[in-house]
Amino acid sequence: MADESDKSKLNQQFRRKVEESQKRKIRARRQGDQGVWFGLGMFGLVGWSVAIPVLAAIALGIWIDSRIQSRYSWTLMLLLTGIIVGCLNAWFWISRERKNIEEAYHRERRDEDDS
Secondary structure, eight states, rough: HHHHHHHHHHHHHHHHHHHHHHHHHHHHHHHHTHHHHHEEEEEEHHHHHHHHHHHHHHHHHHHHHHHOOOOSOHHHHHHHHHHHHHHHHHHHHHHHHHHHHHHHHHHHHHHHHHH
């Protein structure tokens, strides 16, 4: 009797794992080849969201340094500011995209549970 109940539990666990694997494969097929292009797009988005504030800050710093004589380098100070702003900008975009992905995942899970 104990052997049969153990086999039944193992069988149920195996079925659950196979079912979860199948659902992941179906979800991946629905998304298609989005993975590679999505990854490249996010890579570009993060790169530009950091590069643009940094370059703008450097340009502003060079302009200020050429106009005003100072003990401090405005270019270096604004470079640091541009890096901070760019990183915060990239963090915003990544967290927003992660939230969208999680919402889509939970929406799909609810749809699967309803059917």
